[in-house]
Amino acid sequence: MGAIGFDNQKYLTTQSEQIKKRIHQFGGKLYLEFGGKLFDDYHASRVLPGFEPDSKIRMLQQLKDDVEIVIAINAGDIEKNKMRGDLGITYDEDVLRLIDIFRDMGLYVGSVVLTRYSGQDAANAFLHRLEKLGIRCYRHYPIAGYPSDVAHIVSDEGLGKNDYIETSHSLIVVTAPGPGSGKMATCLSQLYHDHKRGVDAGYAKFETFPIWNLPLKHPVNLAYEAATADLDDVNMIDPFHLEAYGITTVNYNRDVEIFPVLNAIFEKIQGKSPYKSPTDMGVNMAGNCIVDDEVCRAASRMEILRRYYTAKTELVQGKGAEETVRKLELVMQQAGVTPEICPAVAAALDKAEATGAPAGAMVLPDGRIITGKTSGTLGAAAALLLNALKALGNIDDQFELISKQVLEPVCHLKTTYLDHRNPRLHTDEVLLTLAISALTNPLADLAKRQLPGLRDSEAHFSVIISEEDLKIFKRLGVRVSCEPKYETKRLYHR
The missing domain is CATH 3.10.630.10 (dip2346 domain like)
Known part of the structure; x- marks a missing residue:
């Protein structure tokens, strides 16, 4: 909190x-x-x-x-x-x-x-x-x-x-x-x-x-x-x-x-x-x-920054207007807001540059910064979610929460039977597999029990993430922003 x-x-x-x-x-x-x-x-x-x-x-x-x-x-x-x-x-x-x-x-x-x-x-x-x-x-x-x-x-x-x-x-x-x-x-x-x-x-x-x-x-x-x-x-x-x-x-x-x-x-x-x-x-x-003006000022500046990223994203998606972005840039100037006020922004961009693939970063409520990268089985949002749960549960990075024996068949099912181009798991899918793994893996069970601790975290991604990922983070109480660009140059994005 x-x-x-x-x-x-x-x-x-x-x-x-x-x-x-x-x-x-x-x-x-x-x-x-x-x-x-x-x-x-x-x-x-x-x-x-x-x-x-x-x-x-x-x-x-x-x-x-x-x-x-x-x-x-x-x-x-x-x-x-x-x-x-x-x-x-x-x-x-x-x-x-x-x-x-x-x-x-x-x-x-x-x-x-x-x-x-x-x-x-x-x-x-x-x-x-x-x-x-x-x-x-x-x-x-x-x-x-x-x-x-x-x-x-x-x-x-x-x-x-x-x-x-x-x-x-x-x-x-x-x-x-x-x-x-x-x-x-x-x-x-x-x-x-x-x-x-x-x-x-x-x-x-x-x-x-x-x-x-x-x-x-x-x-x-x-x-x-x-x-x-x-x-x-x-x-x-x-x-x-x-x-x-x-x-x-x-x-x-x-x-x-x-x-x-x-x-x-x-x-x-x-x-x-x-x-x-x-x-x-x-x-x-x-x-x-209002009992602490500085706390409310800081929270409001973060909200302005998120609104700016949302407007820029909607512009790319064809749902927004240039005028909205210009208004937000003026508000940012009046409030003294720049991307530097959110450490997750720089961390996500640095991770994406280092890995050459989409990445995300999250500032946990206790101030720790966690990152997540795209892999063959996990999208950046799903990887960031699992890494954040590990951090909250003090689980060492070397331990697997979901074994390859569980992940790979699910990825195979998506591409072979469900006609998905992308085999990587989204956040909803990774939570389901985490819940199944928790039946036999005590560490997965420990990680699952950390979900309430994500509330009030700040996350940022180097690309626009899926609507389903956004919904899952919103339900978990994680506040999300994205860079205004897609992972690919395809015209249709799911």
């Missing part, structure tokens, strides 16, 4: 207290727009060491008697079969996944709302599917002039056309499978309908990044810019907060740009706006829970 920079328990306590205060501020009912990932916020856990990836959902569990969840999904995204890149599933399938996870955690899912609904066939099919599953569904429609035509938006022909979502709890968490799903518009629609019904209610926003009470160019906030380099998001000083209070805070451009319109909508709906700035709308307490 590496150094801790963030007090997770303090975060859970102070964050839930802040939300309770905001509910009370609005007379007992709050629509909370939840940005980012609820269950698996690995970005936050990487840049704030000590932050648990499921912290936000655990915080909601502390309030579960008050919580009702509304999931918003853009009907156009259903029609386009929009995918979650990290999970490889469509947004509509992710809605079902989210419902299952929320229910498993004892949280009440009240309904699903289809935003920007205009009778799309795929959206209708999804509505029918949800209704068959016993899930309440609502429709929200496109509004002409949204978000700038305030007079039309706040009218019976604007927000008034939308279905009113029946809710029964004091904290209505509005979440979604991804950005652009209409979470804010859903909250505004509910405020409009509640006001017409004489119900007191308010709106707040929960985004972890950028952290409002850290400096604009703090590495944690710069790491957020790196994470969103493919979007038009940039961090900026909140000018409204500075004017209202004389205090410098950080927000991001979209919230700052939309605030005057949002403020006018609040005034139109409720007579006056409860907020003087975009920062006022937030309920994020993460900045107050």
Whole structure:
């Protein structure tokens, strides 16, 4: 376990207290727009060491008697079969996944709302599917002039056309499978309908990044810019907060740009706006829970470097853009980031040069640097994984964890019967053979038991490794980057 920079328990306590205060501020009912990932916020856990990836959902569990969840999904995204890149599933399938996870955690899912609904066939099919599953569904429609035509938006022909979502709890968490799903518009629609019904209610926003009470160019906030380099998001000083209070805070451009319109909508709906700035709308307490600033700065710089290598790799793969790489180079310059901050980079490149073949290196949590080279039976990723397990188990290099009698038949099977060109084992295959060897080889069993110790290691490879290898390292908690080039000049890479 590496150094801790963030007090997770303090975060859970102070964050839930802040939300309770905001509910009370609005007379007992709050629509909370939840940005980012609820269950698996690995970005936050990487840049704030000590932050648990499921912290936000655990915080909601502390309030579960008050919580009702509304999931918003853009009907156009259903029609386009929009995918979650990290999970490889469509947004509509992710809605079902989210419902299952929320229910498993004892949280009440009240309904699903289809935003920007205009009778799309795929959206209708999804509505029918949800209704068959016993899930309440609502429709929200496109509004002409949204978000700038305030007079039309706040009218019976604007927000008034939308279905009113029946809710029964004091904290209505509005979440979604991804950005652009209409979470804010859903909250505004509910405020409009509640006001017409004489119900007191308010709106707040929960985004972890950028952290409002850290400096604009703090590495944690710069790491957020790196994470969103493919979007038009940039961090900026909140000018409204500075004017209202004389205090410098950080927000991001979209919230700052939309605030005057949002403020006018609040005034139109409720007579006056409860907020003087975009920062006022937030309920994020993460900045107050940093206990070691230097640890978080160092972790954030590493995250920026990984994002840079990922962008360069995606450019080679045809999935990225030059502009994204340029933005990341600027962020790196602002944060003082170079490849030299990660010892695994130089170690991997040196190993590749010495062996004349793809290689990898890993910095273990205790600081030791381990390398792995390509061989006739093992790819660089698989070799690095085995060498790291040996190091963690204090197993001498001379001892075999997996005998040739096991490795060679598996390699032969791949090329002879499974039509693979490459006989070398990937990380998933080497773990299976390690598990089999552990039945008769005590050293293999010892190595297998070291797998949890890999978490929070940093690995770098001299070439782009396979998707399967990346997935295995991710599951083991190893953070991976690659040089932006393939092992061969072939056009098709598996």
